[in-house]
Amino acid sequence: MTKVEVVDLRSDTVTLPTDEMLEAIRHARLGDDVYGEDPTVNELEALAAERMGKEAAVLVPSGTMANLVSLMSNTKRGDLVILESEAHMYWYEAGGLSAIAGLLPWPLKSEFGVLNPDVVEAAIRPRNIHFPEPTLICVENTHNRHGGTVVSPKQLEVLGYVARTHGMRFYMDGARIFNAAVALGVDVKDFTRHVDNLMFCLSKGLSCPAGSLVIGTKDFVERARRNRKVLGGGMRQAGIIAAAGIVALEKLVQRLADDHRNARFLAEGCARVEGLSVDLARVQTNMVVLDISDLGVEDGVFRSKLKEHGVLAGSIGRGKVRLVTHRGIEKEHVERAMDAIITAVDDLRGKADA
Ligand SMILES: Cc1ncc(COP(=O)(O)O)c(C=O)c1O
Numbered sequence: 276m277t278k279v280e281v282v283d284l285r286s287d288t289v290t291l292p293t294d295e296m297l298e299a300i301r302h303a304r305l306g307d308d309v310y311g312e313d314p315t316v317n318e319l320e321a322l323a324a325e326r327m328g329k330e331a332a333v334l335v336p337s338g339t340m341a342n343l344v345s346l347m348s349n350t351k352r353g354d355l356v357i358l359e360s361e362a363h364m365y366w367y368e369a370g371g372l373s374a375i376a377g378l379l380p381w382p383l384k385s386e387f388g389v390l391n392p393d394v395v396e397a398a399i400r401p402r403n404i405h406f407p408e409p410t411l412i413c414v415e416n417t418h419n420r421h422g423g424t425v426v427s428p429k430q431l432e433v434l435g436y437v438a439r440t441h442g443m444r445f446y447m448d449g450a451r452i453f454n455a456a457v458a459l460g461v462d463v464k465d466f467t468r469h470v471d472n473l474m475f476c477l478s479k480g481l482s483c484p485a486g487s488l489v490i491g492t493k494d495f496v497e498r499a500r501r502n503r504k505v506l507g508g509g510m511r512q513a514g515i516i517a518a519a520g521i522v523a524l525e526k527l528v529q530r531l532a533d534d535h536r537n538a539r540f541l542a543e544g545c546a547r548v549e550g551l552s553v554d555l556a557r558v559q560t561n562m563v564v565l566d567i568s569d570l571g572v573e574d575g576v577f578r579s580k581l582k583e584h585g586v587l588a589g590s591i592g593r594g595k596v597r598l599v600t601h602r603g604i605e606k607e608h609v610e611r612a613m614d615a616i617i618t619a620v621d622d623l624r625g626k627a628d629a
Contacts, residue, residue, distance in 0.1 A: 282608045282615075285589040287451075287534070287561060287601035290482040295526065296519035303518035307511050308334075309504070315514030319521050323488040326524060327473065328464040331496035332488045333503060334517060338363075338450045340508050341474035341487035343371045346411070347505075348489075348498040349444045349472065352377030355407040357398055360384045361420035363448060364413065375506075379407045387557065388418025389426050392433045399441050412438045415448040416466065417455050420591055422554070423538075423562030423599075425455045431469035438471075447473035450487070454480055454560040457531040471495070477516075480531050480561060481523035482602050486516040530602065534561035537600040537609050544613045550620045561600045565616075568594035570623050580622055584615035 283289050292300070306312035316334055323332040335341045342364050350356065356372065358365055360382035364372055372378045383394050390412075400406035412434060416426040431447070438445035447470040449455075456463040467473055472491025477483035489499045503509055510516070542558040545551050545565055552566040565588075567577050574590045581588050589597040598612070 281585050281587060282604065282612050283587045284598040284600065284604065284612060285587050287479040287599050290480070290601050290603060292484050292519050293482060293522065293527070293602075296483065296522045299518040299522050300515050303514040305512040305514040308513040309509040309511060313512060313514045313517070315521070316517040319517035319524075320488065322521060322524055323475075324490055326463060327467045327475075327490045329467065329472070329490045330493045332490040333496050333500050334510075334513060334520070335474075335487050335489055335503050335508050336485055336510065336516075338448075338474065338476045338478070338487045339368045339371070340503070340506060341476070341489050342368060342448055343375060343506065344499045344502045344508070345446055345472060345474055345489050346372050346376040346378060347502040348495055349446055350376065350378055350410045353379070353407055354410040355379045355381050355400065356411045356413060357381045357383060357390075357395055357409065358413040359388055359390055359415060359418070361388065361418070362413065362415050363419050363450070364415075366420065381409075385421075387424045388415060388421035389424070389430050390414060390434060392437050395434065395437050396441075399437075399443070409441065409443055411444050411446055413446045413448060414470075415450070417451045417458075417560050417562075419450070419562075422557035422564040422597075423451070423454065423560035424557055425458055425559050426466075427459065428461065428465040428469060431466060435469040444471045446470060449473045450476040451479055451560065453528050454531050454535070457529065458535055458560050477520045477523050480534060480601055481520075481527050483519040483523050484516070486520055488520075527602070531561065534600040534602070534604070535559075537561075537604055537606060538563050538598075540606070541598060541600065541609045541612060544609075545616060548617055548620055550624050551616070563598040563600075564591065565596045565598065566594060567596055570620065572623055577619060577623065580619035581615050584618055586612045586615040
C-alpha cells in the first residue's frame with residue numbers, strides 16, 4: 276500500500292525550500308556577517324530595503340526576534356506601546372515585549388484586526404510625570420489571529436497620521452505583508468509608505484527555511500543591528516539563509532495568489548458543512564478559521580479526528596480551528612482536506628446525536 280501524504284494545514288511555516296533555493300544556498304558567496312562581510316546577506320538586505328521603499332534592512336533569524344528587535348529600537352524601557360489585542364506580539368512571543376524590551380503593552384480590541392483610529396487616539400496618554408510615555412503604535416498585517424485579514428493602505432495612512440500627530444512611531448509586524456499586497460493587487464510599498472518601520476518573514480508563505488528582515492531608516496536599522504547582537508542574533512555565514520531569501524523575493528511572491536485561491540475554495544466548501552461556521556469576510560488571504568463550537572467538542576478532539584484522516588490543522592482556541600494554505604498545497608489537497616473535514620464532522624455529530 277502506498278503511504279498517503281499528510282495534508283499539513285497547520286501553518287505556512289511548514290513550507291520547505293524550493294530546489295532553486297537549495298541550489299542558491301549551495302552556491303552562495305559567504306563571509307562573516309557580524310563583520311558586515313557576507314555579500315549574500317548584504318545583497319538581500321539591500322533588495323529588501325528597496326522592495327519596501329526604505330533606506331536599510333537587517334536580517335534576523337526569526338519573526339519573533341524581528342518584532343523584539345524592532346520594539347527595542349523604537350522605544351525605551353517603561354514606554355507604553357499600543358497594539359491590537361489579538362496581536363502575535365501580545366499572544367505568542369513569550370512576553371518578550373515586557374520581559375526583555377521592558378514595555379507596557381496597551382492592547383485594544385478591533386474588528387478584523389484593524390485598529391480604530393479614534394480608539395487609538397483615546398488610549399494615548401498625555402505626556403505627564405504620572406504616565407508611561409506613549410511612543411509606539413503597532414499593527415499586524417496580515418492579521419494572524421483574525422484569520423489573515425488585511426489592514427489596507429488607507430487604514431494604515433489614518434493610523435500613521437494619528438501616530439505622527441502624537442509624536443509616536445508607527446511599526447508594522449508585516450510577517451505576511453506580501454500576502455496583503457498580493458490580495459489587494461497592489462505594490463507592497465503602498466502599505467509600507469505609511470509606517471516608519473516594519474518586519475516581514477521569509478519563512479512563511481515565501482517558503483524559506485528561516486529568516487526575517489527588519490526595515491526602516493538607516494538610524495533605526497543601525498539600532499536594530501545592535502539590538503540583534505544584544506539578543507544573540509548576530510549570525511556569521513548567514514548567506515546560507517539570505518540566498519534562499521533572494522530567490523523568494525525574486526520568484527515566490529506572486530504565487531501567494533494560488534494560496535489565497537485555495538483558501539477561498541476551502542472556506543466556501545467548509546461554510547456549506549452543517550455544524551461548522553466560517554466567517555467568509557475574514558478569508559482574505561491564505562487562512563481559514565473554522566468555528567466548531569456547534570459540534571460541542573474541544574478543538575483538540577476535532578483536530579485529532581482530522582489527523583486520523585490525514586489532515587493537520589492548527590488551533591487558535593475558543594472553539595476555533597485554523598487552516599493555512601501554502602506552497603505544496605494544491606487543489607487536490609484542498610479537496611482531500613474537505614473530505615476529511617466532512618467525515619470528521621459526521622463522526623462527531625453522530626456521536627453527539629447518539
Ligand atoms: C504575525 C506574525 N508575527 C510574527 C511571527 C513570528 O515569526 P517566527 O515564528 O518566525 O518567530 C508570526 C509567526 O507565525 C506571525 O504570524
